[in-house]
Amino acid sequence: MTQENTAAIEPSWLTSLNPEQYEAVKTTDGALLVLSGAGTGKTSVLVARMAYILSSELARPWNCMAVTFTNRAAKEMGERLEAMIGSAADDVWFGTFHKICVKILRRHAGLLGFESNFTIIDTDDQLRLIKRIMIEEGLDAKEHPAQGAHSIIERWKDKGLAPDKVSFSQVSEYAAGKTLTIYKKYQDRLRSINAMDFGDLLLHCLTLFTKNQEVLAKYQNQFRYILVDEYQDTNVSQYLWLRLLAGKHKNICCVGDDDQSIYSWRGAEIENILRFEKDFAGAKTIRLERNYRSTGHILGAASGLISHNNERLGKTLRVASADVGDGEPVQVRGLYDAKEEARTVINEIENLYRTGSSLSQIAILVRAGFQMREFEEKLVSESVSYRVIGGPRFYERMEIRDAMAYLRLVVQSSDDLAFERIINKPKRGLGDATVSKVRELAGKLGFSMLMAAERIVETDELKPKPRNTLRGFVEDFSRWKAYLDDIPSSELVAMVLEESGYLDMWRKDKAPDAAGRVENLKELVSSIEEKFESLPEFLEHVSLVMENDESPDGDKITLMTLHAAKGLEFDAVFLTGWEEGLIPHNKAVEENGTKAIEEERRLAHVGITRARKRVFISFAANRCIFGNWQNSLPSRFVEELPSEHININSASGLYGSSTTEKSGTWSWSGGGKWKNTKTQQNKKDIWKIKTSKGEIPTGSRIFHQKFGYGKVMEADGDKLEIAFEKAGRKKIKASFVEKV
DNA sequence: CGTATATATCTTTTT
DNA sequence: GATATATACG
Numbered sequence: 001m002t003q004e005n006t007a008a009i010e011p012s013w014l015t016s017l018n019p020e021q022y023e024a025v026k027t028t029d030g031a032l033l034v035l036s037g038a039g040t041g042k043t044s045v046l047v048a049r050m051a052y053i054l055s056s057e058l059a060r061p062w063n064c065m066a067v068t069f070t071n072r073a074a075k076e077m078g079e080r081l082e083a084m085i086g087s088a089a090d091d092v093w094f095g096t097f098h099k100i101c102v103k104i105l106r107r108h109a110g111l112l113g114f115e116s117n118f119t120i121i122d123t124d125d126q127l128r129l130i131k132r133i134m135i136e137e138g139l140d141a142k143e144h145p146a147q148g149a150h151s152i153i154e155r156w157k158d159k160g161l162a163p164d165k166v167s168f169s170q171v172s173e174y175a176a177g178k179t180l181t182i183y184k185k186y187q188d189r190l191r192s193i194n195a196m197d198f199g200d201l202l203l204h205c206l207t208l209f210t211k212n213q214e215v216l217a218k219y220q221n222q223f224r225y226i227l228v229d230e231y232q233d234t235n236v237s238q239y240l241w242l243r244l245l246a247g248k249h250k251n252i253c254c255v256g257d258d259d260q261s262i263y264s265w266r267g268a269e270i271e272n273i274l275r276f277e278k279d280f281a282g283a284k285t286i287r288l289e290r291n292y293r294s295t296g297h298i299l300g301a302a303s304g305l306i307s308h309n310n311e312r313l314g315k316t317l318r319v320a321s322a323d324v325g326d327g328e329p330v331q332v333r334g335l336y337d338a339k340e341e342a343r344t345v346i347n348e349i350e351n352l353y354r355t356g357s358s359l360s361q362i363a364i365l366v367r368a369g370f371q372m373r374e375f376e377e378k379l380v381s382e383s384v385s386y387r388v389i390g391g392p393r394f395y396e397r398m399e400i401r402d403a404m405a406y407l408r409l410v411v412q413s414s415d416d417l418a419f420e421r422i423i424n425k426p427k428r429g430l431g432d433a434t435v436s437k438v439r440e441l442a443g444k445l446g447f448s449m450l451m452a453a454e455r456i457v458e459t460d461e462l463k464p465k466p467r468n469t470l471r472g473f474v475e476d477f478s479r480w481k482a483y484l485d486d487i488p489s490s491e492l493v494a495m496v497l498e499e500s501g502y503l504d505m506w507r508k509d510k511a512p513d514a515a516g517r518v519e520n521l522k523e524l525v526s527s528i529e530e531k532f533e534s535l536p537e538f539l540e541h542v543s544l545v546m547e548n549d550e551s552p553d554g555d556k557i558t559l560m561t562l563h564a565a566k567g568l569e570f571d572a573v574f575l576t577g578w579e580e581g582l583i584p585h586n587k588a589v590e591e592n593g594t595k596a597i598e599e600e601r602r603l604a605h606v607g608i609t610r611a612r613k614r615v616f617i618s619f620a621a622n623r624c625i626f627g628n629w630q631n632s633l634p635s636r637f638v639e640e641l642p643s644e645h646i647n648i649n650s651a652s653g654l655y656g657s658s659t660t661e662k663s664g665t666w667s668w669s670g671g672g673k674w675k676n677t678k679t680q681q682n683k684k685d686i687w688k689i690k691t692s693k694g695e696i697p698t699g700s701r702i703f704h705q706k707f708g709y710g711k712v713m714e715a716d717g718d719k720l721e722i723a724f725e726k727a728g729r730k731k732i733k734a735s736f737v738e739k740v
Numbered sequence: 741c742g743t744a745t746a747t748a749t750c751t752t753t754t755t
Numbered sequence: 756g757a758t759a760t761a762t763a764c765g
Contacts, residue, residue: 068754069754069755070754070755071754071755072754073754096754096755097755098755099755120755122755123753198755199755201755230754233754262752263752263753263754265751265752265753266752266753266754266755367751367752368751368752369751369752370750370751390753424741427741427742429741429742430741431741431742432741433741543755544755545755561751561752561753562752563751563752563753563754564752564753564754566754567754582751585751585752586751587751587752588751588752603752624756625750626749626750626756626757
């Protein structure tokens with residue numbers, strides 16, 4: 001077969017690739033690392049590679065696996081592949097690590113001592129359980145917060161360490177050295193309630209493979225080609241899992257960028273990607289460095305910054321096409337405080353908008369969530385429409401989690417966590433005393449709490465009042481269970497929420513957000529109606545797909561954290577709060593030293609490389625954090641930007657910054673310094689007066705953090721009745737709203 | 741058992 | 756400054 005022949009029949013998705021991309025697609029045998037810098041067409045390569053493998057019949061669809069970190073990425077890949085090769089794409093194993101593990105675990109749950117309908121619990125439940133165990137171990141919850149033990153256990157799980165694998169040297173001093181005991185008990189308890197946490201999904205899968213050779217062999221034979229996205233974000237567990245699965249055919253292709261590794265605090269090990277060539281014998285590395293996204297100045301600034309890192313494989317982004325040019329230098333601006341930063345950024349955005357930019361192509365990126373408030377306030381007062389990515393998520397809301405607990409208990413009586421969560425919601429008069437007695441009996445009999453409750457109501461253990469209430473509670477559940485296979489799940493859910501009194505609890509609640517919660521519960525019911533056949537299927541979806549895929553409706557600015565921005569791109573990007581202590585973040589540096597600085601630098605690098613045409617970097621001399629004012633210096637990353645790619649544009653004047661090209665050091669002019677405590681105090685007082693003073697007469701237009709704009713209809717002291725434009729009429733304290 | 745006040749805590753958060 | 760928990764009281 002000659003080159004000409006092949007070329008002649010090659011489809012456009014192959015011929016449109018550049019030489020490196022093409023090579024990455026065609027190198028199908030053995031281990032391959034595709035080091036793909038930001039904006040170098042990584043997804044196209046992944047999809048083209050899969051399409052190539054399938055269309056040249058190297059393997060059947062079910063012999064291929066493509067594993068990602070987000071459902072969004074998996075979905076995009078699947079859709080693009082289907083567009084290329086049609087319905088054959090349906091049988092490829094697409095999904096997140098967790099999703100694929102669940103698929104495997106459900107088939108073999110028995111081998112691990114679980115039932116195949118195990119529940120997947122989230123952080124909230126994990127903490128409850130760990131806390132409970134710590135109390136049983138006689139540890140004071142105040143002295144040893146459950147979070148501490150939780151994060152140690154999580155890290156063990158990330159490293160692929162089951163309790164019996166944790167070596168003595170890894171046992172920390174935390175919780176009086178009892179963390180390993182806690183870990184063991186925690187795992188036992190999870191098994192007894194037939195539940196797994198996120199870490200377990202990988203950990204148990206690993207155990208399954210190592211203890212059952214025939215199961216491992218089955219999957220090793222099945223997966224002839226394995227594709228991994230965002231390899232720099234894998235943890236040890238995931239790495240071991242991949243190695244096992246690729247053990248037979250050894251065709252594993254990992255795509256990633258060491259310069260975009262920003263999740264070490266979640267257990268990701270950048271070493272995995274740095275070590276790739278040693279881990280997989282005969283591995284090949286292909287670098288994608290042609291950037292199709294940004295201008296020369298933006299790439300120059302990003303490259304210059306990231307070159308300060310030592311722990312990296314090294315690659316240099318360059319503009320893919322000569323037509324792009326250098327564009328505008330990166331704008332750097334020092335401001336007085338966060339208010340002025342917000343004002344300046346939004347002014348700049350208004351300029352862009354006037355010169356024809358679309359708002360949807362503009363993003364404001366922050367390091368930490370608290371920075372968002374300032375921008376939101378300003379955006380609202382200027383009536384610029386915006387959306388926040390990564391805000392509070394639908395399934396994490398209290399009312400949704402409560403509703404889910406009801407459903408979990410209907411599906412699985414053994415779910416004690418769900419039982420404890422809703423036993424007294426709404427208030428039934430079943431408090432700690434009753435719950436303890438049920439829990440005690442459950443422990444004694446080895447029953448679930450719901451089963452123990454069924455028993456205890458037949459005894460005189462409880463006083464008549466709680467006994468009867470509990471009997472009603474138990475009967476409710478057996479009634480709902482009986483309906484499980486008979487009526488559509490959305491109807492059952494509606495029935496449970498209604499009959500349990502949970503919905504009524506919120507309907508009667510006078511709190512301003514109660515109405516919204518009722519709405520959310522209704523939305524929950526209708527989303528089940530639309531999308532899901534069975535209740536268990538729905539429960540699994542919720543635990544695995546925590547994201548809310550907001551449709552990008554309307555022309556809006558995007559506001560989000562740097563972490564949330566990874567993988568996205570915009571024409572113009574505003575990188576805010578570039579101050580020492582914020583980026584690099586103090587807390588990160590305290591915990592992890594130099595390693596953290598490098599990760600923070602990568603975070604900054606991710607931020608810059610989101611932009612196609614324009615980057616604005618800003619920093620403020622003064623910032624109010626947790627209620628007190630702090631003054632700070634510009635981030636070291638500002639100084640690390642190569643001067644030929646940036647343009648320092650600080651307002652010359654009282655509060656601006658000045659820089660000397662020669663020395664390259666920054667200093668604040670007099671007015672920017674706030675060393676004097678008296679001045680700080682004054683500043684605070686002024687702020688207080690401003691917020692408490694505002695008298696709001698009826699008829700005025702106001703703004704509320706949660707409900708948006710509204711009109712004051714009636715005033716009763718500090719309580720206002722407000723007709724919101726979107727959220728309806730609500731009674732709100734005057735201090736919660738702002739006059740506009 | 742439920743409610744009202746006090747106090748600690750506050751980085752990021754793909755699943 | 757705002758929020759979620761822990762304690763004291765009714």
